[in-house]
Amino acid sequence: MRPTHIASPSRFRRTLAACVLGGMLALPKLAAAQAPPGVMKQEAATSGKADVASEGFATAVDDKKKDDATEAKIQAGALGSSGNSRSLALTSMGTVRARRGANELSAAAAANYGRSAATPDAPTQTTMENYQGKLRYDRFVSDRLAAFVSLSGRRDRFQGLDLRLNMDPGLAYYFVQDPKHQLWGEAGYDLQFDIRKNSAIQAAIDNGQYLEKTDVRHSARLFAGYKNNLNDNVQFNTGVEYLQGLQDTKYWRFNWDVGLTAAIATRFALASTFSLRYDNSPLPGIKTTDTLTAVNLVYTLL
Secondary structure, eight states: OOOEEEOOHHHHHHHHHHHHHHHHHHHHHHTTSOOOTTSSOSSTTOTTOSOOSSSSSOOOOSOTTOSEEEEEEEEEEEEEEOTTSEEEEEEEEEEEEEEETTEEEEEEEEEEEEEEESSTTSOOEEEEEEEEEEEEEEEESSSSEEEEEEEEEEEEGGGTEEEEEEEEEEEEEEEEEOSSEEEEEEEEEEEEEEEEOHHHHHHHHHTTOOOOSEEEEEEEEEEEEEEEEEETTEEEEEEEEEEEESSSTTOEEEEEEEEEEEESSSSEEEEEEEEEEEESSOOTTOOSEEEEEEEEEEEEOO
């Protein structure tokens, strides 16, 4: 389950269009499944996603009528093969949310790991490895407007990062606030601090480039999200995020997440998600685009 990479912007646009079209064609069939409402809370730290740090699904509470609520969920997924093809991929995540009056606090942690072998006799090698965490606080100043601040961290072997910290303050406004569906937007600031892996620095030197061990980037952040309870048991979520560099205006990022959750029992559900991450200025030797598709079993604790 190694992330797919796309190097050119034109190919990136074709891939994005194909993903959107495929999701639209598949949605009517998927909607026939069953899932409990609220299983996929629209946040970077939920939704059956294998990503929780900073990008995508970074939103406020999904039900403001619940002024006193506590939620906790855990989820995990795995894929393995043996024989002529040998591979193992694991993903896991835990989320907690507490709402008291106008205040909400949420936290999440996730891990993704994969190994595979190119031939039947070759030793397996690590093909995916990242660990993430996120903490977010929301203060609702009205039914439609909330101020928030979030802090996230990510360690990613294949992005050349020992640690990436993001701090994101901003405002969220709900344009549509209905029990069945919601449409909202967020605007704010993103402070990114990177600690790069020594191997990434050495790879840059071998390429004739010099990289500092640490790097700081300042960006403006825009986010738009949509959630729809297709029926009493199925929930669809999607969100797009754009980050524009402020000091270096040539730097920008785009993220897209889409997910569908269906119930299989009182506390159990299946979450199927797709995530796309595009960085037009990655580290030397790193592709511009990563995609990740995951199917997880979600268990609701609270």
